[in-house]
Amino acid sequence: MEIYKTDTGIRVDGVTDLDLAQTLDCGQSFRWVCGENGFSGIAFGRYAVMRLEGESLYIDNATEENFEKIWKPYLDLELDYGEIRRQIATLHPVLREASAYAPGIRILRQEPWEALCTFIISQNNNIKRIKGIVERLCESFGEKIDGGYLFPSAERLSALEPEELAPIRAGFRNKYIIDAARKVASNEVELEKCRSLPYDEARAELMKIKGVGVKVADCTLLFGLHRIEAFPVDVWMKRALEKLFPDMTPADFGEYAGIAQQYIFHYSRMHPELFG
Numbered sequence: 324m325e326i327y328k329t330d331t332g333i334r335v336d337g338v339t340d341l342d343l344a345q346t347l348d349c350g351q352s353f354r355w356v357c358g359e360n361g362f363s364g365i366a367f368g369r370y371a372v373m374r375l376e377g378e379s380l381y382i383d384n385a386t387e388e389n390f391e392k393i394w395k396p397y398l399d400l401e402l403d404y405g406e407i408r409r410q411i412a413t414l415h416p417v418l419r420e421a422s423a424y425a426p427g428i429r430i431l432r433q434e435p436w437e438a439l440c441t442f443i444i445s446q447n448n449n450i451k452r453i454k455g456i457v458e459r460l461c462e463s464f465g466e467k468i469d470g471g472y473l474f475p476s477a478e479r480l481s482a483l484e485p486e487e488l489a490p491i492r493a494g495f496r497n498k499y500i501i502d503a504a505r506k507v508a509s510n511e512v513e514l515e516k517c518r519s520l521p522y523d524e525a526r527a528e529l530m531k532i533k534g535v536g537v538k539v540a541d542c543t544l545l546f547g548l549h550r551i552e553a554f555p556v557d558v559w560m561k562r563a564l565e566k567l568f569p570d571m572t573p574a575d576f577g578e579y580a581g582i583a584q585q586y587i588f589h590y591s592r593m594h595p596e597l598f599g
Contacts, residue, residue: 332383340404342427351431351546353441353457367393370470399429411583417567421590428585435514437474438547442539443499459491480504499534518548551581562598563591
């Protein structure tokens with residue numbers, strides 16, 4: 324990849340295996356908005372607007388320095404997704420088709436606390452409503468910066484009572500958000516430790532939080548801590564496994580199970596006729 328300054332930010336040439344819509348708007352993250360100039364959003368305290376033209380990635384409000392520190396890892400641009408697709412395509416004919424259908428999906432490397440909190444909010448919810456709750460959470464309790472609001476820290480939310488979250492309209496999830504914030508802020512739950520713990524121990528660490536079950540823990544590990552062996556199973560994935568992969572379990576998808584899961588998840592959502 325080669326980086327060039329532009330009037331509004333930077334241009335990165337040689338970006339492959341990336342589709343911004345498939346990556347930013349597929350249910351991994353809930354802070355990106357598609358507009359006329361591309362996808363705008365905030366991650367790791369930085370506001371940016373991204374668009375792709377061929378293999379050129381334009382990031383407004385970015386510098387070469389914060390591309391290397393923030394956006395390159397955030398978009399997981401150093402991992403060879405082409406090679407991973409070639410490997411996992413050998414596991415099953417449907418997976419070969421699913422990975423070819425959306426080859427631009429990458430697993431975002433999100434801030435762990437934000438991933439945990441947003442996937443608590445995601446329980447029994449749809450993407451549009453999740454985005455609304457997350458937006459209200461940031462506007463109500465996050466620091467304002469140019470372009471929007473930062474995601475509120477665990478320390479900030481830990482000082483609140485569940486009823487003080489009423490303006491975000493998250494319902495029963497309010498008490499889970501506050502419990503998570505208090506346990507993370509006090510280090511009763513150590514998110515960074517979950518990067519290196521044996522997988523079952525990392526999942527158990529997150530499940531100390533009220534309202535965090537296996538699915539939310541797996542989502543946090545995959546999207547917030549880049550444990551790409553994680554394979555979250557929601558309603559869509561349960562149906563996909565039963566219908567399309569009846570002889571396979573999540574463990575059968577190997578070291579890149581989380582990437583395979585995203586290909587299957589997107590393919591299944593875009594092909595509801597397969598489940599009629």
